[in-house]
Amino acid sequence: MMRGQLITFEGGEGGGKSTQLPLAAAYLREQGLEVITTREPGGTQIGEAIRGVLLNPDLPPMHPDTELLLMFAARNEHIQSAILPALAQGTWVLCDRFTDATYAYQGFGRGLDQARIAQLETWVQGVLRPDHILLFDLTVKTGMQRAKKRGAMDRFEQESYDFFERIRVGYLERAKTYSQQYRIVNAEQALEHVTQQMIQYLDEFIAEVGQ
């Protein structure tokens, strides 16, 4: 049986990943593929409990290394109990954020050493990497305006403009370095245009597997 594909949805605040991900899943199912959708941090009962700690704005500030380790603890559970079994069955896995978010947020945002993140990535993931990364890119200004409209803000959403600017720069830098995996979606556009661009990329991914 052919292994499924791991497609991750990445980007800063308010880029529309969470809005677009179910549309991507529906489109791929229409093409006859088995698909599951999931998210990080989270995706399992244990991962969701860790997410609760990571996003809780009422807890005292957390050491950046603690934040990093919790992200990878949740990820380990997710990979072992959900992602790898699904991929092995030929199911496509659409994941709202994955390790590129760790490089962007904990690396570029919090200033943690990229090499340390890479060590954890190898330890927890072995050779597993996303087959494709969709980066929903937009200006920090637009993204923050959209996120604010949603009301109550979590621990990350309360960060400064500069924090999110570093994250955007980080993602774009990684998109250049890993241009084989990354596809940039212009998330500044109206919703339906964002969906159209995303679907063009999904068609490319399907075609690649068929080759």
Ligand code: Z5A
């Ligand atoms: N995090 C981390 O630090 N390290 C890691 O390793 C991982 C995560 C995995 C939780 O992520 C936090 O964890 C995240 C990074 C950190 N914190 N932040 N910030 P999350 O995925 O649960 O939450 P999020 O990243 O904050 O998602 P988001 O703000 O919800 O963004 P989004 O998914 O890209 O946007 P959305 O919810 O689809 O849309 C936001 C609003 O904009 C909504 O009202 C939409 O209707 C609207 N929208 C969307 N697209 C458009 C367009 N095109 N036009 C107009 N309005 C739009």
